[in-house]
Amino acid sequence: MAKEKRVYTCTACGAQSSKWAGQCGDCGEWNCIEESVAQAKIGGDKAARFQGYAGESKVQSLSDIQPQQESRSPIGISELDRVLGGGLVRGSVVLIGGDPGIGKSTILQQAMAALGKTLKTLYITGEESLQQVSMRAHRLGLSHVDIGLLSETRVERILSIAQKEKPQVMVIDSIQTVYTDMLQSAPGSVAQVRESAAQLVRFAKQTGTALFLVGHVTKEGTLAGPRVLEHMVDTVLYFEGDSSSPYRVIRAVKNRFGAVNELGVFAMTEDGLREVANPSAIFLSRHAEDVPGSVVMVTREGTRPLLVEVQALVAESHLANPRRVALGLDAQRLSMLLALLHRHGGIAMYDQDVFVNAVGGVRINETGADLALILAILSSHRDRPLPKEWIIFGEVGLAGEIRPVQGGQERLKEAAKHGYTRAIVPKANAPKKPIEGMEVQGVSRLSEVLDSVWD
Incomplete structure (x- = not known):
């Protein structure tokens, strides 16, 4: 058997090297180099299966492209709309992270229920079963709302179904659970998160599908996975809150379609997250x-x-x-x-x-x-x-x-x-x-x- 080739990958920027080092030579971060087995590239049709969703790409002149007003779809949850810059933009990719149990899945299920009245939605869960999602919907009083549900973790299968269903809004819960056949490493690894996110972002941009990605956080409170993940998306939201307090805060740390550092305030109740009308109080x-x-x-x-x-x-x-x-x-x-x-x-x-x-x-x-x-x-x-x-x-x-x-x-x-x-x-x-x-x-x-x- 051929000897496995080892590579060392930076968890901050994704750079690879053949030797371990205490500091990454590309981004300068310390103690971020992890050892993994080098994966053989999968060529042919499988590697290029989902490379184009909008036809063949071609070079265009900047003067020929007419600027268009961003088409926003208000979610109906005013605090979330405020953080997003006034609503959800067609083809945008939003990454939302926070501590376990803080309410990421809850707020997204409420948002999908509100959007589902006017737009076609698809909620893809890789962490929970469909029965668990249904139980949360009953607890939140959303069981009567028509939301498309899918339990799947393979990116190629997700994109194949999305091409057939053509949803206008899609949720991936969470990005750390999905994987692509192009790599053989385990879901959640640096390479898998980077490549899976790249395919999903490409699909969202070329088809105009608004996409929400749920991301895990590390013990330091930052988003897990390669730092390049935050650069790939349009908006990064952090869910903040104290476990002893019913209040939750969503903060925008990056937003290509609105103000940075915008704040949305919610209160956690038995019926889900409710907006706080007067946050100063x-x-x-x-x-x-x-x-x-x-x-x-x-x-x-x-x-x-x-x-x-x-x-x-x-x-x-x-x-x-x-x-x-x-x-x-x-x-x-x-x-x-x-x-x-x-x-x-x-x-x-x-x-x-x-x-x-x-x-x-x-x-x-x-x-x-x-x-x-x-x-x-x-x-x-x-x-x-x-x-x-x-x-x-x-x-x-x-x-x-x-x-x-x-x-x-x-x-x-x-x-x-x-x-x-x-x-x-x-x-x-x-x-x-x-x-x-x-x-x-x-x-x-x-x-x-x-x-x-x-x-």
């Missing part, structure tokens, strides 16, 4: 009285302004290295803000433990939380609360300047709508026309803020 504690260490800010997720409560707890440390813990916020930025507070405010925290948290399990990735975080830390340290009707946001630079943030007017209007009467914001974000019921103070230096808040 779940991220606010609404204390009966003023509380030290609590500040409300307005963050911006995509095109939506959201009110979020930032909490801080400062306590005397008995450790050689005081603890710095940040939940929902950037820990490295917390250390930088503490250094800024020492340099420009004369307040040292080298002997204090500092804990900060964004209420409701939301993740704040923007720098507009800097000013609110500093004042929350200072409020806890001095045990002096800020008035609960105040709203604060702004980026703080290393020189102590307060920088403007994007969408300042929309943030202030959102805060005024929820009854906040005073705002401390960067001077460049102060409105030219007064906002009814709100007093806005524009600031340009951190020292100016520290002097005016508790004067």
Whole structure:
């Protein structure tokens, strides 16, 4: 028997080499090289069976191609439509990932039920039996909706049935369970995921079928499989949520047809996922009285302004290295803000433990939380609360300047709508026309803020 040839594949970018190495030479990632058996190529008709679904390809001049308006099909679930950019685009490929049991299959089954009223749908499951899918449909009250179901994991068989059925929307649950005859490796391997996804994406683009792919995530929370998978699709959605909380958040980290970092908020109920009409309400504690260490800010997720409560707890440390813990916020930025507070405010925290948290399990990735975080830390340290009707946001630079943030007017209007009467914001974000019921103070230096808040 011929000796098996071994190859080493990078799980991040899919690059292959003949020798193992600690770092991938193509993408630079560490500890991502896996050993596998080299697969013989399958030639002839089998390799080219599904290469063209729209006839022979030909070169066209750019000037001869007339731009067309994207044809969107609203799903009917407004929070999901918001994340997708206004609806589902014909021929688009959407990759949705999240922790096990967070609700990926549930939201897709609800979406297919809503789309099934006007479009032909096909739900392909590789992880569950058709009986299990039917049981979930009965639990969600969707048993009366006509959804095409198929239990299959072989890509060639899936595409053959899809060519006959001609669905307008198709779901693959999940991409890690399907495999192609072109390779002999196990389903879920880097090569299988990459090649299976490539065939499905090619089919979607050439036939105009909107395609949803469900992806597993690693223990770090990133999508499993080769990193190239995220580059192949049009939209990447992450399902986020705390197992102890009924709320779920869908975040768009890539979208060729809409805003990036757009947010959709849902609540998990016995009847499935339900939209949250006022997301700001779940991220606010609404204390009966003023509380030290609590500040409300307005963050911006995509095109939506959201009110979020930032909490801080400062306590005397008995450790050689005081603890710095940040939940929902950037820990490295917390250390930088503490250094800024020492340099420009004369307040040292080298002997204090500092804990900060964004209420409701939301993740704040923007720098507009800097000013609110500093004042929350200072409020806890001095045990002096800020008035609960105040709203604060702004980026703080290393020189102590307060920088403007994007969408300042929309943030202030959102805060005024929820009854906040005073705002401390960067001077460049102060409105030219007064906002009814709100007093806005524009600031340009951190020292100016520290002097005016508790004067």
